[in-house]
Amino acid sequence: MDERGSITSQWLRRHNALYQAATRHPFILTIADGSINFQCFKRWLGQDYHFVKAFVRFLASLLPKMPKEATDEEMDTLLGGIVALRDEIYWFRSEAMRWTIQLDLVSIKVTTQEYCEFLEQLSQGNFEYAIAVTALWAIEFVYYESFALCTQSNAKTPTELREACERWSNMEFKNYCVLLKGLADKYLEGSNLHVRQKAEEIFVQILKQEIKFWDMSTCDENCI
Numbered sequence: 001m002d003e004r005g006s007i008t009s010q011w012l013r014r015h016n017a018l019y020q021a022a023t024r025h026p027f028i029l030t031i032a033d034g035s036i037n038f039q040c041f042k043r044w045l046g047q048d049y050h051f052v053k054a055f056v057r058f059l060a061s062l063l064p065k066m067p068k069e070a071t072d073e074e075m076d077t078l079l080g081g082i083v084a085l086r087d088e089i090y091w092f093r094s095e096a097m098r099w100t101i102q103l104d105l106v107s108i109k110v111t112t113q114e115y116c117e118f119l120e121q122l123s124q125g126n127f128e129y130a131i132a133v134t135a136l137w138a139i140e141f142v143y144y145e146s147f148a149l150c151t152q153s154n155a156k157t158p159t160e161l162r163e164a165c166e167r168w169s170n171m172e173f174k175n176y177c178v179l180l181k182g183l184a185d186k187y188l189e190g191s192n193l194h195v196r197q198k199a200e201e202i203f204v205q206i207l208k209q210e211i212k213f214w215d216m217s218t219c220d221e222n223c224i
């Protein structure tokens with residue numbers, strides 16, 4: 001089957017409006033056009049650190065679910081994702097110091113708490129591997145597509161934010177997302193209609209959670 005016909009590609013077309021809202025959010029657009037208020041970025045940084053710590057647990061929950069017949073490359077992809085998250089946690093801590101943010105004093109906001117609870121549900125044993133690996137792809141892919149906009153040659157991303165944007169839009173992360181999309185399609189193809197429908201619902205929920213997360217990071221009057 002060609003790439004365009006894959007299940008995840010069909011979803012991206014079917015839910016294009018939501019997908020655009022998640023990957024072309026005003027928060028991202030203000031980074032790309034250079035107009036972002038750094039207070040918004042600092043708010044995002046603190047909340048995303050809370051998210052990534054929950055995301056580590058979610059990603060680790062895939063390992064015991066991985067089918068026995070999974071290939072070595074598949075195991076490498078998931079383990080590579082875990083190793084990358086270790087580096088990511090270190091990056092958050094160093095980036096927070098640069099912005100004089102004390103991460104241990106950053107309280108988790110409701111939106112972040114809800115997303116983390118959603119990840120916890122996905123980590124439960126009763127969620128099939130096909131659904132978990134599809135959720136992993138969706139969560140990573142939204143960040144790739146969002147931050148790739150900020151590192152395009154015509155972007156006016158502030159120098160101070162370039163490193164953050166590079167993290168989720170460099171070639172290595174792009175290739176990781178391509179591998180995850182392939183895994184999602186492989187296991188969705190091999191699943192029954194009920195699992196595919198549940199996976200699509202989770203995909204839509206993830207897009208909505210990502211939009212809410214950007215909304216939370218977007219400065220309104222009480223940000224200044």
Ligand SMILES: Cc1ncc(CNC=O)c(N)n1
Pocket residue numbers: 048051052055088139140143210213
């Ligand atoms: C809210 C959110 N969604 C996706 C990602 C990307 N995955 C891990 O870094 C992230 N950091 N935060």
